Amino acid sequence: MFSFGTQQFYEINCQAVKDGSVAFDLPKDVGQKWVRSYFGRNPILPLIFRFLNQGTARKNRDNWLRHAAHLKPVAIDNGIFLSAARPKLIVDMVRALLGRKSSVTFVPLLHDFMPLHDGATKRFRKIDRNFLADNRFLIEYASQILTNSRFTAKELGSFVEKGMLPKPSGPVDVVQLVHHCPDGTETSEISVPSEPYLLTVALNLGRKNIEVVLEALRLLKADGKPVPMLAIAGTYRKRLRRYASRPVFSDIQDRLIFIDNPNQTDLVKLYKQALALVMPSKLEGWGLPAGEALWCGTPAICSTAEALQEVCGELGLYFEPDDAPHLASTIHHLMTDHEFQIDLRNRIQNSKKTLRTWNMVAHETLQALKTSQ
Template sequence: MTRDIIINGKFLRAPMTGVHRVAFEISNALADLAEQQAPELGGRRFEVWHSHDGRGRADTIRLPTRDVGPLENILWEQMTLPARQGQPVLLNLCNIGPMASANALTMVHDAQVLLSPKSYSLGFRLWYMSVQRVLARRNRALLTVSEFSRQQIAKTGLAPLDRIHAIHNGVDHVLRVKPDEAVLARLSLKGTNYALALSTVQEHKNIGVLLKAFARAELSGMKLVLFGSAGRETFAAEGHAIPPNVIFAGHVTDGELRTLMQHACALLFPSTTEGFGLPPLEAMLLGTPAICAPCGALPEVCGEAALYADPHDAAAWAAVLSSLARDTDRRASFGTLGRTRAAQFTWRNAARRLLDILDLVEPSRPHSR
């Protein structure tokens, strides 16, 4: 018997973020399983529903898609989607979903709005916390992206542990991206020793510790390349002192980012909390060592294949990075360790884990395996 499952396609209307990446990649991994008629599907048929403003990217999804009207944005998700859902299970992969839908599962990626409230506006926090409380009470189950997030979500009282299920992200999407080497010339990085990090002023991302590290003498001969939306003026407005060896790359394409990762001495990730942490694994899969804070899900995800530094100690970051830069054998060793570790995280495995969870929470369906 075929059982339809609807995937909430609101991610098709927005620029790609880490959260949207998960929805996109799991959807296409399910499409691959469907094309191969994998027995794990157990007769399920997935379809991505989206609003009118998402149809421009609908062809990037290999599952069947459906343009469902009327309305757009939050109103579409909270009103149109549950009104049109009918009997199928609804799968929300981007933190929130329609509060009116009980026959649903929602992936809550992390508990960051509670763990790091200063990283978000008051309105955003209140909206997410209100919606997620309703979903936790009404949905069949919650999903998340790591055991760390599962434990943290349970500690907030959102839902008990036995109703929260972890699905590790994949990272193999980075291998499909064609490198764009022109970015090295554009940023004057050819022949330059540099480290790479995300450019954001969100408190929990903790980029300030890197700015302090690169102001130290031991890193004076290395550059810090920050990619992302926050520019020099944004950091200065937040009171950060910016050393001269920091380069703000701005928004980069996937191809440019792959090139920047491949040529970097290391990917730096000093987050004080993290639900999963895709960038370190992406870099590791490309053979670039990752230096992380030993916080959140980062030790769970990166294991002993990454290096670690105290998130509050700029001197520690400078010491670990400068030592790595001097030791080519150590860089090569961590490059190999990283590739091996990151190769375990595939979107096919994530899709299969999702199917296992659906077997558990759909009581009317016999287990397919």
């Protein structure tokens, strides 16, 4: 475990659980707050950021010593350091290792490059300069790079060709993520709709493109066709709720159900009982909800984003991300053609043995590391 307060790694005990997972003895209430750097063109702002963050660094250290002082520091002097954390978090870890003259072989697992697409992450921002700087740093010091999909590997090559990212000095290997969706251990806290419903998970406006789903439902209503309920599961987003409450959607607002931060038990229940998951993203690095839906035996209606086709293959139903009429037609077909629906669910169930598990990810990761040595 890495402490941002002390800039050191610590040993964590773990034990096997009956369900085959591993439980880690993590300290509680440590309160470590990540400190953002500034990589813009203004030469004064980095100094201001450093000054303002001095208090945060002290609080991080004090909180760590108060709640985790019993942990044993670990000197990582050699071997392979593999991290699948977000780039901005890995940077501090690598800097700490470099500062201690560690000879460790550093391997990051990169998930996506969405913030490098114009306007893909923040309104009015062309690209995320902090994200760009973090990835440049990681690629420069990495001995090997893993990506979570063939699409992400392709994106890496594209941004290298454009000169935005440095050329990796070592191999780039693909280790696709999972479809596996484990059952939760928490007590259920919600009731699922009693009538057919579509499910979205972690969707938002913009790149995640929930706009097209709302428009498809509006078109169904306008055409006098049955409109399923839409369960919108994920983080509470005020801007999304304001968008959904627009007068243009007044005829379907009674079909919308917002489910804030469902626990794993409820998420699995939502997946299993849904008519289908809808994932309309314009860009994804992998598309975990689509894979989880298939694992639960539920159809996935996805945009033609390359990564989503990599996740779902022949089991997915696809539409162009801006084609609301096509999405509406697909929803209507799934709702009204019960033979088609049953056949699709049977194909998904019969293909479950081919879906990816975390065990596969672990073995392929180890194999990729061994091959490059």
